[in-house]
Amino acid sequence: MKSSYFLVTSAIAASLLTAVPASAATLLFDLSGSRNATFTLEVDPVVPDRVNNQPLLGGSQIFFNNVPGTFNGIAGSGNVNFGSGSILAALNISAPGLGFTQFGGADLFSFVDGRPVFNTGTFNFSGIATGRSTLIISEVSGAVPEPATWLMLILGFAAVGGSMRMKRRKTRATIAYA
Known part of the structure; x- marks a missing residue:
């Protein structure tokens, strides 16, 4: 009895020490209009392949290489570049079926504490050669529970199963007549 109690409390303590909140967030990028593209990026924290910070021009660019997605109906991977600031505000995509596209528009991201944060x-x-397009940036909710949640679920089932499986001790009562 003492050893099973020790094992259960040790497992719970270990799960509490390793339980951390999920830090990865995924954003869905859906471009429609004269050009079409759909892709996702892990953005917490954003780790671009390259950053081109241009404070004199009033903006910055971030570059992501080999981003998987669907570009003008063709599944594959492409290079996606985002620009911010008055001169560099753009979205550039070099991917199969899409070619190189540049749009002028609003800032898609900003820098917070030295790292890019996307605006949803x-x-x-709109562009002269590309026509009009709309980009929707939205968060994708996670469908898979965290490992700590799975561990707590399994430990709960184990505790219920263990308590049901334990044999009940019979208490003997002896009556002595004097």
Whole structure:
């Protein structure tokens, strides 16, 4: 009895020490209009392949290489570049079926504590050679529970199963007549 109690409390303590909140967030990028693209990026924290910070031009660019997605109906991977600021505000995609596209428009991201943070919402873009397009950036909710949640669920089932399986001790009562 003491050893099973020790094992259960040790397992619970270990799960509490390893339980951390999920830090990865995923954003869905859906471009529609004259050009179409759909892809996702893990954005917490954002780790671009390259950053081009241009404080003199009033903006910055971030570059992601080999981003999997669907570009003009063709599944594959492409390079996606985002620009912010008055001169560099753009979305550039070099992918199969899409070619190189540049749109002028609103800032898609900003820098907070030295790292890019994407703005969610709907952005309208227009360009001379590319026509009009709309980009919707939205968060994708996670469907898979965290490992700590699975561990607590399994430990709970184990505790219920263990308590049901334990044999009940019979108490003997002896009556002595004097």
